[in-house]
Amino acid sequence: MYSAPSSASTAPTWDPQQYLRHSGHRTRPFLDLLSRIPRLPSVATPARIADLGCGPGNVTVQLADRWPDAHITGFDLSPDMLERAEKDWAGTTAGGGWLDFRPADAAHWTPDEPYDLIVSNAALQWVPNHPESFAPWVDALKPGGTFAFQVPGNFTAPSHALLGELCDMPQWRARLDGEGRRFVHILQPADYLLRLTGLGCETEVWETTYSQLLTGEDPVLDWVKGTALRPVLTALEGDEEATQAFLTQYRDLLRAAYPPGPHGTVFPFRRIFAVATKPA
Incomplete structure (x- = not known):
């Protein structure tokens, strides 16, 4: 999770509580990514790890489970997310390592020390031209170190396509121009591989589509309130009437696109993964 500012609009405000409402589904891709990361190069000394776009820290702490004595730093742009992460997770880990959090913009972050692992979970889709940062990030890895990330790849799915189309309608265009498409900054898997x-x-680059079963009233709307809808909600902040009007229109579109079944609402979610290890 991550938000990056742009010259055209204000950085979205984030709601850690809303984001964590679907933490089980959101954490699963990170665990799949984590399982493919090889042994880190540091042996005699604790590993140094950066989590870029750490959000509320709920996946950053998973790194401490894998490397219990490591020094792990989570970086994020959102003060609200960092406050939650520091409250819940900062300090000495159960394995004697250290977990801390710092403000940073992934669009401009340059490592100031060597790292065994730089990892990013569901963050780089918010960062235009993020592949241009791959070279300095890989340069900052110790020999044998790894850069690993996963990003959503479902931006042509109804949940996201409908959001962009609604923002482009005459009723909303002047106020929300581009807000529904601010996060579409990913490449195809083959491009990341090359x-x-x-x-x-x-x-190693791969993709997975998770067929997630969401429950509750309007669960897809509740899902996107934690991520893709944040720029729109930020732009409409303070105007309750406009916010409710937009949410009602978007809700109706989502209900038609994702009808509930007898056991819940199926929400397919494509993810793109990459694990790149520097030569030792």
Whole structure:
């Protein structure tokens, strides 16, 4: 999770509580990514790990479970997310390592020390031109270190396509122009593979579509309130009438696109993964 400011609009405000409402589904891709990260190069000393776009820290702490004595730093732009992460997770870990959190914009973050692992979970889709940062990030890895990330790949799905179309309607265009499409900054898996391999890394790239069963009233709307809808909600903040009007229209579109079944609402969710290891 991550938000990056742009010259055209204000950075979205984030709601950690809303984001964590679907933490089980949101954490699963990170665990799948984590399982494919190889052994880190530091052996005699604790590993140094950066989590870029750490959000509320609920996945950052998973790194401490895998590398219990590591020094792990979570970076994020959102003060609300960092406050929640620091409250819940900062300090000495159960394995004797250290977990801390710092403000940083992933669009401009440059490592100031060598890292064994730089990882990013569902963050880089918010960062225009993020592949241009791959070279300095890989350069900052220790020999044998790894850069790993996963991003959503469902931006042509109804949940996101309908959001963009609604923002482009005459009723909303002047106020929300571009807000529904601010996060579409990903490449196709083959493009990530070629870029990372071109940096000399041994690279594995894959994609997975999770068929998630969401429950509750209007569960897809509740899902996107934690992520893709944040720029729109930020732009409409303070205007309750407009906010409710937009949410009602979007809700009706989602109900038609994702009808509930007898056991809940199926929400397919495509994810793109990459694990790039620097030569030792």
